[in-house]
Amino acid sequence: MCNHRTCKNLRSRGAGRGVGVVVFEMYKGATPVILLGNERGGQYQGEMNLCAGKLEPHDKGCYIVAAMRELSEEFKINVPFSNFDNIFKNSKGRVRIIMLGKTPVLVGVFHGISRTPLNQEISRCNSTPGPHSQREMNFVNWINIQTRAPIDTQLPNFKISSFAQSLISKLDISRL
Numbered sequence: 428m429c430n431h432r433t434c435k436n437l438r439s440r441g442a443g444r445g446v447g448v449v450v451f452e453m454y455k456g457a458t459p460v461i462l463l464g465n466e467r468g469g470q471y472q473g474e475m476n477l478c479a480g481k482l483e484p485h486d487k488g489c490y491i492v493a494a495m496r497e498l499s500e501e502f503k504i505n506v507p508f509s510n511f512d513n514i515f516k517n518s519k520g521r522v523r524i525i526m527l528g529k530t531p532v533l534v535g536v537f538h539g540i541s542r543t544p545l546n547q548e549i550s551r552c553n554s555t556p557g558p559h560s561q562r563e564m565n566f567v568n569w570i571n572i573q574t575r576a577p578i579d580t581q582l583p584n585f586k587i588s589s590f591a592q593s594l595i596s597k598l599d600i601s602r603l
């Protein structure tokens with residue numbers, strides 16, 4: 428078990444074995460957006476969903492390690508530990524977390540994430556043999572959290588998952 432205050436709190440509050448991550452940005456400095464991924468399979472197949480997954484044995488009960496692993500595997504975003512606090516902690520030094528039922532979702536405020544290289548890496552992984560965990564998304568795209576529409580693109584059969592919809596409803600950008 429890790430010694431993170433965040434993880435201890437989550438364990439004591441009875442959080443489950445799942446964890447999610449919000450990738451938030453102000454798109455072009457003006458539009459609040461989050462990055463969602465189009466799921467290749469499972470419960471939300473074909474829908475736009477948050478990066479999320481289950482704690483695995485090698486995460487050793489650490490929600491932060493699990494969340495950063497999922498972010499790398501599903502969205503191909505690698506957060507160096509030296510940047511974690513800047514991205515995920517609020518002005519009081521606490522990791523921003525929104526609970527969706529028993530699932531904690533870590534909320535990161537990012538700057539300068541570009542879809543193109545992420546989608547290139549996602550395509551590369553999907554077209555090469557490799558572990559399933561690296562091949563869970565078809566692509567990622569920004570979603571405007573006020574209009575709930577995709578940014579700068581038409582997506583056929585566009586649907587935001589119920590899980591992501593719940594998160595968007597709880598996301599208060601004035602408190603980020």
Ligand SMILES: [Zn+2]
Binds near residue numbers: 429430
């Ligand atoms: Zn931890």
